[in-house]
Amino acid sequence: MGMRDNNYAYTRYQGRRLGGCCQEERRETRTEDRGCGCGRTGRSTHGANRGGYERYEKYDRSDDRGGCGCKENDTPARSGCAECHELMHRLQKLDFSIQETVLYLDAYPDCCEAKNYYHQLVKERREVAHAYEQKCGPLCAMGNVSTNTWDWTKAPWPWHPDFPGNKKA
Amino acid sequence: MWIYQKKLQYPVHIKNPNPALASMIISQVGGPDGELSASMRYLHQRYSMPDGDVVGMLTDIGSEELGHLEMVSAIIHQLTRNIREDKIMDTPFAPYFVDHTTGVYPVSASGVPNDLKYVGVKGDPIADLNEDLAAEGAIPSGRIIRKRNRKKTTKREYRLPPISTREPIGKKRGRCKTASSSFRL
Numbered sequence: 001m002g003m004r005d006n007n008y009a010y011t012r013y014q015g016r017r018l019g020g021c022c023q024e025e026r027r028e029t030r031t032e033d034r035g036c037g038c039g040r041t042g043r044s045t046h047g048a049n050r051g052g053y054e055r056y057e058k059y060d061r062s063d064d065r066g067g068c069g070c071k072e073n074d075t076p077a078r079s080g081c082a083e084c085h086e087l088m089h090r091l092q093k094l095d096f097s098i099q100e101t102v103l104y105l106d107a108y109p110d111c112c113e114a115k116n117y118y119h120q121l122v123k124e125r126r127e128v129a130h131a132y133e134q135k136c137g138p139l140c141a142m143g144n145v146s147t148n149t150w151d152w153t154k155a156p157w158p159w160h161p162d163f164p165g166n167k168k169a
Numbered sequence: 170m171w172i173y174q175k176k177l178q179y180p181v182h183i184k185n186p187n188p189a190l191a192s193m194i195i196s197q198v199g200g201p202d203g204e205l206s207a208s209m210r211y212l213h214q215r216y217s218m219p220d221g222d223v224v225g226m227l228t229d230i231g232s233e234e235l236g237h238l239e240m241v242s243a244i245i246h247q248l249t250r251n252i253r254e255d256k257i258m259d260t261p262f263a264p265y266f267v268d269h270t271t272g273v274y275p276v277s278a279s280g281v282p283n284d285l286k287y288v289g290v291k292g293d294p295i296a297d298l299n300e301d302l303a304a305e306g307a308i309p310s311g312r313i314i315r316k317r318n319r320k321k322t323t324k325r326e327y328r329l330p331p332i333s334t335r336e337p338i339g340k341k342r343g344r345c346k347t348a349s350s351s352f353r354l
Contacts, residue, residue, distance in 0.1 A: 161250075
């Protein structure tokens with residue numbers, strides 16, 4: 001079985017990854033310079049945090065919540081807002097699709113079609129999640145848009161019937 | 170490391186509270202085949218897996234099970250929300266209510282608090298994956314429970330909006346250079 005032979009497992013793992021149908025594409029990404037100035041070429045984890053921080057600063061607008069069309073002084077994660085409801089539904093659909101595609105890719109890592117589908121979904125999810133965070137409140141603790149107010153802990157929480165997506169607005 | 174997202178995997182909006190139903194669904198939270206047992210099973214079996222692919226799969230499934238746990242807990246919460254005490258005392262929910270009121274406590278329908286004895290972690294990939302298969306085998310029994318629950322609910326006490334996962338995502342789909350797969354998404 002070689003279950004504790006990590007080297008064996010790792011080589012097998014690498015071999016499997018390299019033998020796939022996307023070999024050329026992978027070579028391209030390996031030699032690509034991601035432009036962060038550290039001189040390293042792109043590995044899969046390289047630059048992951050950098051992207052996150054950049055995004056955080058880019059969208060850090062002090063108190064502009066965007067034109068939601070909701071009442072003033074409404075709580076974040078706006079409970080009665082149709083747009084938030086729609087965005088949350090889209091996000092849930094996208095996250096569900098991503099989750100299933102990820103599980104598929106775990107089993108069939110060499111399927112290019114699934115990988116393309118995955119990247120499309122992730123791209124769209126990023127946009128929808130950004131729109132939701134701007135208009136409806138933070139999705140995770142790192143997503144507090146406002147610099148004045150702490151919206152992360154504000155009600156409602158997802159198990160409440162009034163949380164966007166649960167109830168038709 | 171996990172990052173919490175302030176959302177449910179699937180929307181939960183229950184119109185009418187139903188403590189009798191909650192006393193059965195609570196088994197899906199803390200019962201032997203509940204979501205808590207499932208997530209702990211996968212997440213703790215990861216460490217002895219020889220292959221990154223299997224570790225990745227167990228990580229993803231275990232994390233998703235935590236999302237399921239939150240969804241089912243939301244169902245319990247909403248089924249027992251804002252309900253008068255005398256409405257509870259005539260139902261099978263009464264013993265649970267005595268101990269936990271309307272808090273969501275991981276317990277089985279028969280009243281046994283969640284126990285990691287339900288979970289097998291042996292450090293042997295074959296043994297652990299077989300244990301996962303056995304846990305999956307619990308699904309038919311869960312289906313029976315769900316069917317019975319469906320009969321117990323009247324009309325439209327569940328208001329779960331339909332969710333389509335197959336809506337078109339983008340106009341063009343990128344083609345794989347050397348793909349020969351006929352797999353359709």
